[in-house]
Amino acid sequence: MHSFGYRANALLTFAVTILALMCAMASVSDNFNSPSPTSKVQVLNINWFQKQPNGNDEVSMTLNISADLQSLFTWNTKQVFVFLAAEYETPKNALNQISLWDGIIPSKEHAKFWIHTSNKYRFIDQGSNLRGKEFNLTLHWHVMPKTGKMFADKIVMSGYRLPQEYR
Amino acid sequence: MFQISSLPSIRALAMVLRKSRSLSIQRSKLKPMDWKGQKLAEELMQILLLVFAVVGFVTGYVTGSFQMMVLVFAGGVVLTTLVTVPNWPFFNRNPLKWLDPIEAEKHPKPQPQPLNSKKKFSKK
Numbered sequence: 001m002h003s004f005g006y007r008a009n010a011l012l013t014f015a016v017t018i019l020a021l022m023c024a025m026a027s028v029s030d031n032f033n034s035p036s037p038t039s040k041v042q043v044l045n046i047n048w049f050q051k052q053p054n055g056n057d058e059v060s061m062t063l064n065i066s067a068d069l070q071s072l073f074t075w076n077t078k079q080v081f082v083f084l085a086a087e088y089e090t091p092k093n094a095l096n097q098i099s100l101w102d103g104i105i106p107s108k109e110h111a112k113f114w115i116h117t118s119n120k121y122r123f124i125d126q127g128s129n130l131r132g133k134e135f136n137l138t139l140h141w142h143v144m145p146k147t148g149k150m151f152a153d154k155i156v157m158s159g160y161r162l163p164q165e166y167r
Numbered sequence: 168m169f170q171i172s173s174l175p176s177i178r179a180l181a182m183v184l185r186k187s188r189s190l191s192i193q194r195s196k197l198k199p200m201d202w203k204g205q206k207l208a209e210e211l212m213q214i215l216l217l218v219f220a221v222v223g224f225v226t227g228y229v230t231g232s233f234q235m236m237v238l239v240f241a242g243g244v245v246l247t248t249l250v251t252v253p254n255w256p257f258f259n260r261n262p263l264k265w266l267d268p269i270e271a272e273k274h275p276k277p278q279p280q281p282l283n284s285k286k287k288f289s290k291k
Contacts, residue, residue: 002200018217076233
């Protein structure tokens with residue numbers, strides 16, 4: 001501590017160490033938040049439902065997605081990535097997950113929303129199993145904090161049964 | 168033409184430079200810290216940083232703003248730097264009292280034995 005440089009160095013290293021500690025504590029404080037998000041998705045219409053020339057089923061539909069994810073946000077939250085997946089079982093795969101819509105929520109003010117949209121990404125089955133198939137709609141989200149580890153969770157919502165015939 | 172006209176301005180610049188140098192020499196006459204001053208500076212640095220860290224964390228948590236925490240802490244670091252890094256006079260309140268050179272000469276140091284030179288000589 002006998003010269004300008006030594007003191008500046010000691011101060012800077014100590015300050016950075018403390019800053020790392022503060023970030024760790026901020027990350028720990030996220031665990032005291034117990035979120036209670038809600039969400040509701042309605043399938044309003046099957047726009048079309050057909051078999052592609054290569055034999056895979058494809059559906060287009062109109063969805064009404066509403067969700068309240070405000071409780072996911074804490075002071076240490078940078079953004080939340082959210083996506084809606086259709087999940088169902090086929091003889092070939094125990095679990096098929098098809099992302100129908102996704103979004104990035106940048107702040108708490110935007111975390112309560114509803115959106116009326118057709119599926120953003122194509123709903124194509126790996127095969128021809130969709131006629132009369134019942135699938136679950138699941139809202140997944142990944143919470144991206146400013147410091148610390150990411151959290152992921154989901155809400156499984158009541159499903160929908162596709163029609164028996166192509167249209 | 169150009170050279171002649173630019174000469175006086177260069178001279179003026181040199182004057183200014185010389186003046187500023189003498190000023191900085193006067194400034195650096197702040198004496199370095201004594202032993203107690205160094206201890207005080209280190210303790211003060213650690214305490215101030217910890218206090219600002221706690222204050223920043225609490226403020227950030229209460230206001231729900233991560234940015235607030237970082238800003239409060241950054242302000243604290245700047246303030247602590249200003250307080251503890253320069254050689255302020257209050258870090259030099261117990262200066263070491265060195266003996267005068269005359270007093271030191273009255274008690275001459277024992278001369279070191281010329282062992283090394285002998286060894287070198289014998290090697291050759």
